[in-house]
Amino acid sequence: MSDATELAALAAQAATPWTSLGLRGEPELDALLRRFHAALSAARDRDAWLSRKRGLLGQLNEHWLKPAPAEWKRPLGARLNSLRQAAEAHFAAAAPIRRPAGPSADVTLPGPDVAAAPAHPVMQVRDEITDIFLRLGYSVADGPEIETAYYNFEALNIPAGHPAREEQDTLYLDIPGGKHLLRTHTSPVQIHCMERQPPPLRVIVPGKVYRRDAPDASHSPNFHQVEGLAVDTGLTFADLKGTLERFVQEFFGGGRALATRLRPSYFQFTEPSAELDVACIFCDGAGCRTCKQTGWIELLGCGMVDPAVFGFVGYDPERYSGFAFGMGLERLAMLRYGIDDMQRFYSGDVRFLEQFR
């Protein structure tokens, strides 16, 4: 039987009023509809099936479903519905691509480069660290880059002649009075903050710092640090440890805990002092060139605020305790992105910068 004859037969069937079909049960209905489903696989004329009035499905609705008694509505409706879906799926698959009139576009051509220019990677790291510590409840402070020896050294428990003064090669400034220098760390802002405000205190200080270091792959006469300080009643080394572990988890682990260790160290303005190491993020602690085969990468210096420092700002060291930490932003950016040469940060090279957008 040709398609057209079959279609005509089905149309006649669909136009037969329900009451004339005389069906006694659902198996008989299924048998009838099987013929429609079978015809569908070869169907090509969409309108003959789906045209709203003339189509087979429209006819079935009109002549079968509408006059059917209430108890038949549901089983019949469900079957006609699935026949309609089958018909729609069949014709959707078979439909040719229809091109609207008008000019065509090569959709594979890229758009013009209107992406935003990049933020500097070191500033991105600064922003991210600031954000992490804001969430941990730390306010942000800043302070002058031109400092006096008092704030940069003395009040941080580094008296004149102390070896620590030479370990940070200082740039001194020609300013009347002879007291001024370029801060060698962001730590003087600790003192400014404590002078300004009584405890409790939680603050971080991002900022530019200076050392008399000739520029090379790992040195620059100016670079950036973030300082942190928390002072309150009842803050302990355990709080320092928990805070920094959380920071590392957020910054390097993307929320995943990373192995860290605290190693005893020495800073004049903290005691006990420590260096925080993180399990090498490049080799997972197995040992590689970046971690010098140790499996650990030195991240930052920290410790409990030395009671002598509290003496300089008039905090009662018996009542209050606190911790401080400091980290180099360039170093963290280099670690995060595997950047080989610190000078790239200051070159302005757009080929470098554009990788960070």
Added chain:
Amino acid sequence: MKVLLSWLREFVPIAASVAELARALTLAGQAVDTVTELAGGDALLDLDLTSNRPDCLSHVGLAREIAAITAQSLRLPASTGLPRFSAGKRVRIEAPEACGLYYALQLEDAHVGPTPTAVSARLEALGQRSINNIADATNYVLWESGHPTHAFDADTLRGGHILIRWARAGETLVTLDEIERTLTPEDLVIADAERPVALAGIMGGRDTAITPGTRKVLLESAWFDPLTVRRSARRHGLHTEASHRFERGADPGAALPAAQRVATLLHGVARPAVGGLIFSEGKLPERGAIALRPERIEKILGMPLDAGLCRRLLEALGCRLEHGAWLAPSWRPDLNREIDLIEELARLHGYDRIPARLPPLAGMAQPLPEARLRDRVRAQLRGRGFAEAMALSFASEGECRDFAPQRQPIRVLNPLSEEAAILRTTSAPSMLHLLRYNTHRGLETRLYEMGKIYTLEADQPAEQAVLTLGACDPGLDFRAWRGEVDAVLALFNITPPEAEGTREEHLSPGARLGDGIWFGRVAPSVCERWKLPPHTWLAEIALGPLYAAGPRPVVYSPPPRFPASERDFSFLFDDMVTWAQVRQALTEPPVPYLVALSPAEVFRNASLGEGRYSLLVRTRFQSDERTLRDEEVQASADAIIARLTSLGGTQR
């Protein structure tokens, strides 16, 4: 500092592997940088020691640390007795504040010669050149126990006295390194009756050194004030193993044992003279007893430590408990306060055993007041194609003078180079360097930088935050560049003053908006000197006043209910007539219903004639009460034409 594993083992049993030892030392604060395996199972450890631990600058000192960590006992090197103190050369300390004590031991019948291989091999493994048996004995003791000693040829010392005194201005001393040093009264010297013979605690003199012909030796073992040695060593640019130790704080209790140990090592080479040990005393730092409260330990560490454990750990370090307070050993100048002892306990017990705790939140954290504004500016600039750059704060005096001749620079007293002799008084040179780095590589770009400029104001330093824009772009013109500046300013609650053309030679054209803002195209002569393309643009914007003004406030008004009418007016003007004049003419007094006014088009062209330009003024008229009638708009348009005409314009 380098140490030999085999040498450490003389003083403390080490069961662990060298890798485990290195790890244990590192976790106790004596960071082992590298371990080099040597023949015969020996190893060389290179440590990065902190400056508060001079006691670890020797094998015995480090062995004591290992003994404390591993709960082993320490064996000290053997010494034979010394002769009694007696006269001989008298020692007189004339600077007791700088020399705490001084032992001089005379040795006779010296036979200067080569050093036994056992000794020289060790010294060489540590990178120390073997000199002769006597000098090497002093060096051996330095590496063994950490105390520096010095051997003089006693026959070269003139007069009957050894003096420890401040140098006289202008005195000279040729040190062992053959350099003649001119001394100052801040240099502490060892002197004989006539002249300085050693720079105390730093280096001996050439003329009194041990030579192959030396028969009598005067061996010095002393304690010198750290600050004195440090300053002297710095002044003379000298850094020696001796000065390294004295300036960190030598052990006064080690002076006599060190002399004894040298004499013992020199057995068979030189013999202590009968009654050849002389001693003189100056002032030593006073050491007090330290109270240690268990509750304080817990308050700092966040965990209690068992009293028995504390006692064992502190005693292992050489501390003694007397009348309920702790006395620190003479080799630990860093232990003076309760917190110093708590650190020792934390360190030896192990930082890893202290729990970690995230403290609960306390109060609301505040970002920097300007952070939101700063970040809006940054985001906007990046959206407009400016990449964020960072620059150095330094500049050369000349390049800053070119751009900001009126600003007084702050000079660096010890600059790294002439190019970094001052703190920048303007960010222009920094930006030109950044742009040039790119143009030299064929890259034309737009950059911004947020940093500071530094000036001297009434002899006081001033730091000012500035935003610097830079671009190399042949497509830019003055209005487009001003648009970049205006877009930044539009974020703030300010009305900048009218732009004024700059007279400075470095911009052409250039403009200022008040004191803190300038922008323009870098003048061709400057571009040529800097080897930059002629289409190089700069802007410097002082951020302080903008931050102080705050963000542009949002003032809501309902969108207009009635339609607006737009009219354009095309006029020819003389070049002397500025947009500011046009704007003023059309706004003071107000033209009825005029709600917006802009220079839609400005062009100059030969056909218009020299010194003239065409201006298309776009206007919008609107009322919030009704739709304007044509004749109302026309009346306002006539007023505009009249005002522009009276400004000297010709309608086209």
